[in-house]
Amino acid sequence: MSEHILDKISKQAQDYYKNTPVIILGSGASAAFNMSGMWQLSQHLMANVIISDLTDHEKQSWGEFCKLLNNGEDLESALHHVSLSAELTNRIVVETWKLLAPEDIKVFERSLNNSSLFPLGKLLKHMFGSTATELNIITPNYDRLAEYACEQAGIHHYSGFSHGFRGYAVKKDYLTCARQVNIWKVHGSLGWFTNASGVITSLGIVDSIPHDLTPLIVTPGIEKYRSTHNEPYKTIIHESDDIMDRAAAYLCVGFGFNDAHIQTKLVNRCANDGASVIIITYKLTDATKDFISSNTTNKYLAIEASSENKSKIYSSLFDHPVEIDGDFWSLEGFINLIM
Structure with a gap:
């Protein structure tokens, strides 16, 4: 059968x-x-996003966000329910990159001998x-x-x-x-970044976020x-x-x-x-x-x-x-x- x-x-x-x-x-x-999933990412964010220098309102919204996560809400739903400032969102992007980029590089290194x-x-x-x-x-x-x-x-x-150490946006052909x-x-992508002028670039494997660049990844929510x-x-x-x-x-x-x-x-x-x-x-x-x-x-x-x-x-x-x-x-x- x-x-x-x-x-x-x-x-x-x-x-x-x-x-x-x-x-x-x-x-x-x-x-x-x-590679870490949404649960691991949520735990990483709660442990690593620094809020000590933020406004009281931002601290309050972050506290509400963390409370939802600790009560079992998934990351995407929590980010739907709590409105976070642009600065908090940027810190989430940076910490997301810091968690996932080293894991990504480890997989690449494994592939070199497998x-x-x-x-x-x-x-x-x-x-x-x-x-x-x-x-x-x-x-x-x-x-x-x-x-x-x-x-x-x-x-x-x-x-x-385009391909190379510093790629720029091109058509697929x-x-x-x-x-x-x-x-x-x-x-x-973990390789995409933008500078203060809004210029977008794609970099090869880097182990830290280059100075004055911001990762181009979209947070959930x-x-x-x-x-x-x-x-x-x-x-x-x-x-x-x-x-x-x-x-x-x-x-x-x-x-x-x-x-x-x-x-x-x-x-x-x-x-x-x-x-x-x-x-x-x-x-x-x-x-x-x-x-x-x-x-x-x-x-x-x-x-x-x-x-x-x-x-x-x-x-x-x-x-x-x-x-x-x-x-x-x-x-x-x-x-x-x-x-």
Whole structure:
């Protein structure tokens, strides 16, 4: 029985995959490399954001924010409920960078002696085995793991800026190459900075924030929707929206369907245009389960971890979730379904 189910979902995965899906990387894709998630970030912010020199009003709002976190509110919700000043928001950005950038660099250093560290690179090379000359990745993640994966696989990538130690904003066709992966980072990147004059640049790996520069990453909460009206986010979101609108299939890796910038387009494409979606993650979020159970799409395959070395399958081919032997919820495990 299990072999029969495995054959069916393998064929389903291959049917969706042959349409060259847009890859959506969520926080779960980074968690696989021990990058901090929202909970770890919230703890880091409470421990490291300095407020002693701020106004009484700012101290009060920070106290309200920390109280929400200590009472179990998630970081995004807390930032929606409490209005923080521009200075506090800037300090959150800086501390977010200080937490994540060293973790990002550690992954890069690990990859120098591990040629198989990134399953994403293997997947991209396989996708280019077809007639595809351009692939698209959309991610709200700040880290550069997708870029590292491309480089380890010897694939040219574009993420909005020119290559080099000091990149500047360019169009995606500024270079001509046989194959290219476009990485649309809708919430910014650990390598992006702006100066006091508003000049935006992309730097190579740096282990501290350069003097008088500010990281260009969008914090969760209300500020996310304010900041994304500015460059470079405005252009990147416009481009990613066009990519989403043209896609016939999506492959979501560690994406929890909690980001309005991405999921609205995806849900509507599935509902109105018959696009297919594959979702692989350690644990499906409630928002993801609501999506696949709402009759919004009739072309879905979702896989999460079950008990040890087992996977739980949610498929539009089955009336109920099924459990099978094997790890197919991770990207490395999923690749075994399609190759």
